[in-house]
Amino acid sequence: MQAQVAVAGGGPVGMLVAAELAGYGVDVVVFETRADVSERPKATTLHARAVQCLARRGHLPPGAADGPGGAAAGDFHFAGLPGLAIAVPPTEPVAILKTSQAQLERHFEARARAAGARVLRGHRVTGIEQDREGVRLKVEGPDGTTVCEARYLVGADGARSTVREQAGIASDTSPATVxxxxxxxxxxxxxxxxxxxxxxxxxxxxxxxxxxxxxxxxxxxxxxxxxxxxxxxxxxxxxxxxxxxxxxxxxxxxxxxxxxxSDYTRLARTFREGRVFLVGDAAHVHFPIGGQGLSAGVLDALCLGWKLALAVRGEAGPALLDSYDPERRTAARRVVENTRAQLTLMRPGPEVDALRSVFAGVVAADRGLLGNMISAQDTVLPGYTQRPSPGEGTFLANMPLTTPEGVTDVIGLLRDGRPLLLLLGDGASRHRAAVRPWEPAVRVVEPARPETGPAYDAVLVRPDGYVAWSSSSSSSSGGGGGLGAALSRYFGAGRGTGPGTGSSGRAPWIS
Missing domain, CATH: 3.30.70.2450 (Alpha-Beta Plaits)
Known part of the structure; x- marks a missing residue:
């Protein structure tokens, strides 16, 4: 058996990785031990940043984006203390999406299959070997042992990950105390x-x-x-x-x-080893207070998916895959730390009672610090370009945009999976020549300047919604190394069209 990418583990995170990759036209196969979706109740919460990124990639379940936005969008808790507000901009979907892990797994699997992914249930990856060319997997299935050769392997096989162990990836762990x-x-x-x-x-x-x-x-x-x-x-x-x-x-x-x-904690020391990547519980395990585990795994999948797809298609810069580990391991470490802090507040004792009393007031008066931390809306990615521009690594909030084709928004423009260059200011046309070698693999849109929005005259947006580069009218180069340098860093040498794009340059994504 051969594939461009193999995914070990078909829970919601593994299925989402497969849906992303297959949506870009990547040949992907999923090996999942269970014959059917488990109905055992597990995670039920998706927090705001995971919801926002899923919306931009078109992966939200039908109707999931319906609901109120704004400051009172979500009422949550911190360490069991009620009243924590999870606020989102009014242009974004719901702040907290309540859905079962089983429902998400079915939804992502359906999207993966519809996009062409092969999903093999009843199959377990039991061994891996990798070299410079790819990864060789030993897979046990109903008909015996199968060997699969893939260019890359994604380990989404849970806390007791065989992929992590076989790849020799060490972890930092803390023993259970409760x-x-x-x-x-x-x-x-x-x-x-x-x-x-x-x-x-x-x-x-x-x-x-x-x-x-x-x-x-x-x-x-x-x-x-x-x-x-x-x-x-x-x-x-x-x-x-x-x-x-x-x-x-x-x-x-x-x-x-x-x-x-329990509160047993594991954080892999790297989320990438050669051609092997870890996502979800295979990469990080923590106490489940705050319902952050599923969201963290979803964000792993959405961070890795487009990068791995572009690498397979030959449209990624040489170091793009290296950015996955620092981006997601840093975020996972913050989840580990805040869950430890919450558990500390839940322990018995008069000193902790006093601390909880103080924190009850902090939670009630929170103006975004705790809420944004729990919902991952405070995530700012580490700089990736050699000379970061203003706003690089921040998340571009959704906003309505009027284009020559009609009224749309950031969410709608990102759903086809291409990086997006928005030319928003009067002087933004100067960037057209720089982006031309990357068209149509990079989508260029010149809408009317929105009444509200970031103070950019041009902004390059990654498929997951984060800002890759920006420019203001007061900066001739974008405040960093310039658009061409950013495009080269992310997407390699410009070539007009790249493998895997059709005549329109659109990624072969399903609607």
């Missing part, structure tokens, strides 16, 4: 547990009623880690733990599923 249980049960008295966070002197309970399914419950005991975190949870152990923390007997029927988790 014990936590999770389950989906039917309560004999539904009102026995209030919805949301319940804190008692004995620990924490987080519960949420799911109509037609039961009540999802998580417990947290900060006294010590579990003796064996891989030991199955019995129904009686779960009932007794919930009752102990609640301080009263909580009767429940036979659970639909049970499990353990």
């Amino acid at each position: 014990s936590a249980l999770t389950g989906l049960v039917t309560l004999e008295e539904p009102e026995a547990l209030p919805g949301g966070f319940l804190r008692t002197p004995r620990g924490w309970i987080v519960s949420k009623y799911q109509p037609g399914r039961g009540t999802s419950i998580r417990t947290l005991d900060c006294r010590a880690p579990a003796g064996d975190r891989h030991l199955p949870v019995s129904p009686e152990e779960f009932r007794l733990e919930v009752s102990r923390i609640a301080g009263r007997d909580v009767a429940m029927g036979q659970p639909r599923w049970l499990g353990r988790f």
Whole structure:
């Protein structure tokens, strides 16, 4: 078997990588151990920056972008303290998208298959070897052992990643210090547990009623880690733990599923080793407070996808793939740190009680610091060009734009997967000659200057929505190395059209 890119692991993050790559016309194959999508409840939250990037790539589930924007868009929590506002610009989709991990996996798989990806369920990657030309995978499937040769491999195979281990990627880890249980049960008295966070002197309970399914419950005991975190949870152990923390007997029927988790932390020391890349839980694992894990994995996939696709198509600068690790490992480290900080606030003790009291006021009065951190809207990418221009690495907010073809917006212009050069000011035409060698692989749009928006007269936007280069009318070169230098750095030598583009220059993306 041969492919341009192989993806080990077909959860929502792996399927999103495959959808992105296949949408660019890359030959991609996914190997997933499970025969079917797991209905076991896991992550249910996508935060604002993940939602915004998915919207720009056209991957949001139907109807998911509907909802209010603006300052009161999302009501969340920090370390179990309620009232944290997650604010988004009014032109953006919802601040917090609540959807099950299973639904996202199905949606991304459908998009991957529709774009031409091969998805092989019931197949496990058990060994890899790589050299300068590619990666050789050993795959166990229903019909025995298969060998797959690919130019690149993406490890999306979870916390116990075989790809990470086989690639020899070391990790920084911290051992578990708490014990936590999770389950989906039917309560004999539904009102026995209030919805949301319940804190008692004995620990924490987080519960949420799911109509037609039961009540999802998580417990947290900060006294010590579990003796064996891989030991199955019995129904009686779960009932007794919930009752102990609640301080009263909580009767429940036979659970639909049970499990353990902890604050064990892992951060891979690199997210790239040669032709092997890590995304999602294969790259980073942390305590799940704040619902940031799924969003972090989605942002991994969207950061890597377009870069890897352009590399396969021969349209990437020589160092573009190297930018994946510093961009996403830095972001993952911040998630690890803030989840540790939140867990510290959840521990028992009079000193922590005093700290929680102070933080309750901080959360209530937050003006974006904590909310933007949790939702990843404060992410600024490290400089990539040799002489960074103003705004490089920031996220370009969506805004309406009037073009010769009609009214559109930034989200709509990015959906075909091409980098976008917006010529917004009266003097922006001077940049046309610089971009011409990269057209039509780079989409150039000269809309009427928006009434509100960034103070740029020209801005180069990456497919994931981040600013690659910008220019103002007061700067002849864009405040950095100039547009041509930025284009060369990101997209290699200009050639007019590149492999994988049609006569219109559009990436073969599905609508």
